[in-house]
Amino acid sequence: MTIHKEGYTSIAVAAIIFGIINLLSFYFLSFNYPLLTGLISIVTLGLLIFIISFFRIPNRTLTYSDNQIIAPADGTVVAIEEVQADEYFTDRRIQVSIFMSPLNVHVNRNPVTGDVVYNQYHKGKYLVAWHPKSSTENERHTTVYRKGGKEVLTKQIAGALAKRIVNYLKAGQQVKQNEEMGFIKFGSRVDLLLPLDAKVKVKIGDKPQGGVTVVAEW
Incomplete structure (x- = not known):
């Protein structure tokens, strides 16, 4: 460790x-x-x-796969639903939300290898991280990765205690799966927006490990 x-x-x-x-x-x-x-x-x-x-x-054996999307954060899966994208995308996507309590590891990792095509910070509120509107109203940092014509979006979302989101990436950068994307201090949430044809491999209540657990295949 x-x-x-x-x-x-x-x-x-x-x-x-x-x-x-x-x-x-x-x-x-x-x-x-x-x-x-x-x-x-x-x-x-x-x-x-x-x-x-x-x-x-912690010391971990990380998971690497070209056709799998790996959990960007530790925590608990609190939402898996089809949503209308509100940023970058204009179509409907599968949203997988991982709530991070203060007891979780708070390193955030790249879910895929690819190009960063979008990277944007947004000011916002500090609703509790499991609140449904936290994805769109809280302070957050959005990153979109493109790999082989497919794209996946991540949102680092601040919570009631998390007052600082750190993101190390920038648009145009090439990144590798499981390298550090950023860090959020003191409890928060990370959302993934996946293509509708992605096969989700987790369920509500699962406790994924960042860099280890397969969230979906595409």
Whole structure:
């Protein structure tokens, strides 16, 4: 396991705050309230470990396939439905939505190898990530990949806690499957818009692993 570069500053700040709180607690409370001092130490240590784990990159054997679309994120499949595309595409598409809780790995990966033909950031609201309108009204970053005449769209969507979407790509760039697309901090959602003839391989409630689980075939 390694720590993602997006976490270096957050972890450093958290560690400093952890140290200050515990030094003050030890100095002012430990003599008269030793149990309270111990509780503060346990709680703050737990929060520090949580923040470190949030930015973890676990060691995994990734899945590579030319005719398969791989999960761009860890999480839970909360929607599989046919929708009218509201951006880039003008036709109907299959939407697969993956909700990412704060406990999930938050690295986002390219679902396919291909060319980035569209890459656009949108300001928006911060509705809870599982809200149906979060796909169209929340802050989000949209990327479209083209491979062999076929295209797939991903949306990195901010949630009620996620206030920062990072996307490393740009239009015109050639990318490889499972390379990092970006990162979203503190719980969010990633949508995939697939062609109608794609064969979806996941179902509602499944818990895909980013870079590992096959979401669909095309």
